Amino acid sequence: MLLQPSLITGQAWDAVMQKCRCLLKIIIxxxxxxxxxxxxxxxPEKAPGKNNVPNIVHYVIFKNSSLDFITFLSITSVIxxxxxxxxxxxxxxxxxxxxxxxxxxxxxxxVYFHVEIRxxxxxxxxxxxxxxxxxxxxxxxxxxxxxxxxxGGIYLDTDSVVLKPLNxxxxxxxxxxxPENDYVGNQVIVAAKGSKFIHLWLQSYKxxxxxxxxxxxxxxxxxxxxxxxGLARKLVHEFGVQNLLDELYVQNNWQGWKTLYAIxxxxxxxxxxxxxxxxxxxxxxxxxIVRWILFDVKPKxxxxxxxxxxxxx
Numbered sequence: 001m002l003l004q005p006s007l008i009t010g011q012a013w014d015a016v017m018q019k020c021r022c023l024l025k026i027i028i029x030x031x032x033x034x035x036x037x038x039x040x041x042x043x044p045e046k047a048p049g050k051n052n053v054p055n056i057v058h059y060v061i062f063k064n065s066s067l068d069f070i071t072f073l074s075i076t077s078v079i080x081x082x083x084x085x086x087x088x089x090x091x092x093x094x095x096x097x098x099x100x101x102x103x104x105x106x107x108x109x110x111v112y113f114h115v116e117i118r119x120x121x122x123x124x125x126x127x128x129x130x131x132x133x134x135x136x137x138x139x140x141x142x143x144x145x146x147x148x149x150x151x152g153g154i155y156l157d158t159d160s161v162v163l164k165p166l167n168x169x170x171x172x173x174x175x176x177x178x179p180e181n182d183y184v185g186n187q188v189i190v191a192a193k194g195s196k197f198i199h200l201w202l203q204s205y206k207x208x209x210x211x212x213x214x215x216x217x218x219x220x221x222x223x224x225x226x227x228x229x230g231l232a233r234k235l236v237h238e239f240g241v242q243n244l245l246d247e248l249y250v251q252n253n254w255q256g257w258k259t260l261y262a263i264x265x266x267x268x269x270x271x272x273x274x275x276x277x278x279x280x281x282x283x284x285x286x287x288x289i290v291r292w293i294l295f296d297v298k299p300k301x302x303x304x305x306x307x308x309x310x311x312x313x
Contacts, residue, residue, distance in 0.1 A: 053170040053192045055085045056153030060143045062124045062136050064093040066100030069277045070159050070267045073293060075106045077161040079113050080297045084154070087115060090122035090147055101306055109308055112299065122147075134210035141186060141217040145202045152193030159267035160187050160240075161293060163260055174198060174232035177239035178225065183218035184234075185241030187264040197231040200224060240264055245271065248286045257289060278303055 057078050061071070078084060087110070091097050097119045110117040125139045125146075126132060133139050144155045154166055169175040174197040175190040191198050204220040212219075225234055240263030247254040248263075249271045257263055265286065266272055273282065278294065278301065281287060294301040299308040 052152075053154075053172075053190055054152045055167070055170070056151060057082070057084045057087045058144070058147050058151070058153055058155045059087070059089045059158055060122070060140050060147070060155075061089055061091040061093070061097060061158060062140060062143075064096050066096055067102040067106070068158075069102065070265065072102035072106060073290060074156060074158055074161050075117070076109060077163070077293045078154075078156065079106070079109050079115050079117075080293065081162045082154075082165050082167075083113055084115055087117040088147075088151075089117070089119040090143065091119050092122065092124050094119040094121055105301075105306065105308070109299075112308070112310060128205040128208055131205075131208045132210070133208075138210070138217070142202075142205060144186065144189070145198055148189060148191045149195060149198045149202060150193065152191055152195070155186075155189040155191075156262070157187040157264060159265040160262055161265065161289065162262050163240075163257065163289075164262075166190060166261060169233065172233040175235065176221075176232060177241040178222060178234045178236065179242035180236055182242065183214060184221040184225065185239065185264065186217050186221075187241045188239040188262045197221075197224070200231070238262075245269060248272070248289075249282075249284055252284045252288075254285045257285060263289070278306075 059071070059075075067075075075087065078087070089097055097103065106117060109115075122143060124136060125142050128138075128142050133142065148155055156162070169190045172190070173192045174195045177185040177188060179185065189198075201221050201224070204216050204224075207216075209215050225232060237259075238261045240257070240260040243266070244263065245266055247256065248265065272286070273280070276282075276290075282290070299310050301307075302309050
């Protein structure tokens with residue numbers, strides 16, 4: 001016996017359509033739920049408000065001496081190539097930092113670019129969460145995180161140079177380097193005040209292990225980003241914190257540095273030169289970068305007078 005069309009399009013058809021509508025709603029809700037979860041877990045957090053990272057550069061110097069050449073080079077690079085509003089040198093030796101010919105040079109350069117630069121007293125941390133820090137290097141690791149969390153801005157190691165403006169990273173709450181198959185590098189960090197990632201990084205020092213050289217400074221933040229990648233924007237190459245010793249000090253035709261925003265010079269690691277100043281000449285990539293910063297990017301340094309040639313601009 002054949003079923004009549006009227007029997008198929010009646011109550012049974014309405015029930016089928018109702019089930020289809022319910023199923024469609026479930027699919028839509030699930031799709032947007034997965035999309036939102038993916039965005040939370042994977043997309044780097046934007047800073048609370050456009051350009052909310054302040055245009056401040058921070059250095060940490062824990063030694064009682066005047067600026068050395070590499071620190072002078074770093075400060076010169078950030079003034080010329082980034083033009084911050086303020087450079088703060090956090091140090092336990094404010095008088096020593098302000099002495100010497102290199103300080104005079106960076107002061108004059110800062111005035112020309114309308115950049116305020118000043119030392120500010122910051123005592124060397126001896127403990128973290130009640131535990132004694134094992135070295136001045138670990139003290140510096142803690143200090144940079146504390147400073148970034150309180151003020152926000154750009155942290156630079158004194159042997160890191162800036163090659164391009166860093167403003168495009170100001171829309172993210174935290175930006176830092178994590179080279180492929182390596183740990184996070186803390187030599188160049190861009191962060192907003194009160195950054196969640198910086199806060200959690202600092203909290204890791206509650207489990208501080210003084211004999212583990214790079215556990216808290218590099219291994220922990222790397223693991224944190226593996227589990228919560230949305231906390232920070234992670235760069236593989238752009239901040240130049242990977243091991244570039246061969247490219248910098250052995251090769252003399254490595255052009256990769258021109259694609260970077262910054263580069264860590266690894267000045268305390270061989271084969272980097274043990275002595276360097278404005279008169280030394282190196283036929284390698286390091287020498288090329290130094291000459292570019294001091295002489296090619298205006299104003300150029302006049303070595304004979306140890307002053308800047310502002311009239312050439």
